[in-house]
Amino acid sequence: MIDKLMEKIECVWLRTEELNAEDLNIKKQITELEKKIEVINDDNIRIFKDIQLSLEANFKRIEKLEAKLDIFDVSGMVNIEEELSELKEKQNHWATLENVTVCRLGIENLEDVLREVLLSVELKGITDVDKGRGRLELLGMLGGEKPVVGESRVATLSSSDKPTDTGSITPSKRDPFEVIVPKDYWESAREDLIQDTLDDLKEFELKRYSDMIRTLTKLREKLEGKLHDT
Structure with a gap:
């Protein structure tokens, strides 16, 4: 136990x-x-x-930013941006007008060259009836037998627009359908073009030149439409 x-x-x-x-x-x-x-x-x-x-550091930083925002004039910034936008629009507008007008002057000068060629002594003496008739038709497409202007169609200043000092004309005083181009701007190219065209016209290919004139007409219409849009 x-x-x-x-x-x-x-x-x-x-x-x-x-x-x-x-x-x-x-x-x-x-x-x-x-x-x-x-x-x-x-x-x-x-x-x-x-x-x-x-x-705490972030709160202090936020307080400083809020203090800066209190003295920041937002409306002034908006006004500057609006003014800058308007200036850019005006700049683009005038650049478009000048480019289109220069192109139109180029077409007019080329038309003058063709008219001058068709009015030349060599072509007036054409004996082929069809070619003679074709020459008159081409002249008709260019507006008929107008007197050929000796100088290129270059826009010049009128007496009222001529500046009294040596400064340039501001865009606000310029006719939107006029652009100031040096007088000799087209002359050298014009003389070469006339001679080359006369050389090419020894065989007088009417269709090629009628196509050229039609193309110039279409270009003119497009440019006029572009000027109208601007």
Whole structure:
């Protein structure tokens, strides 16, 4: 009986030792976890302080920007942008008018060259009836036997538009259908073109020149439409 009781007491003692060892192990783990939590808390506190400092710096920066916005005149900027846009539109408008007008003057001068060729002495002496009739038809397409102007059709200043000083004419004083071109602008090319055309007309290919005149007419119509649109 006593032996059995002693065995039970010994078992209880051994179990108690195991529980004590397990308890110590748990306490050790708890201590380690508490240390880790403390480190994490320290990191969180440091991160929070950094965020707080960053927020304070941003708030100060925003306050400075708001102070600058209070003295910034937005309406003045809008007015400058509108004025700049208007100036760009005017610049494009005048560039278009000048380019189209110069092209139109070029067509008119080429028409004058063709008319001058068709009125030349060599062509007036044509003996072939069909070619003679074709010559008159081409002249009709160019507006008939008009007197050939000696100089190129170059826009010149009228007496009322001539400046009193050496300054140039401003676009506001310029006729939109007139462009100032030097008098010799077309002369050298004109003389070469007349001679080349006379050389080509030795065989007098009427169809080729009628096609040329029709092309010039179409170009003129397009240019007039472009000027009207602007």
